[in-house]
Amino acid sequence: MAFRRQHNAIGGLVAGYRLVHEVTPRDVGRRVMVRYRLVSGQMTDVVGVLIAWEGEEISVQRRDGQVTQVIASTVIASKVIPPAPSRSSNRR
Template structure:
């Protein structure tokens, strides 16, 4: 999300349905990150669904940086393969 020391906001309403990482300015200063799928983007408010199923509403003006990220890889069935003795 940094580009030569600058924060870059790269997502748009066309990214609804894609997995993104969004860095948000907090009211008390500092930042927090949200990673999830953009469910909606209406009237300057994004709704991002996290992996745990919770939704975060983000006011677009609070977004300091953002980018599209790859989908979560599917979990392997059965866990790890058995180790040789």
């Protein structure tokens, strides 16, 4: 996920992680993970290709083709991730 370990000045690990929001409009066309807050206050993730970033609206197309639209101000963490592995038809 989009977490970074925090280190203190001596190089030791600080308990916990820091959420990082790294995706920008320049990442349109790339595969991303976006964690955002729902109206209920719960958090959820969407993984897919960033297909649009228009103003405050981010659109991510999931592997199944469904498009999830996220309001940018609700994003808690995000990052660009590697392309999905190709599926082999020769599975045993």
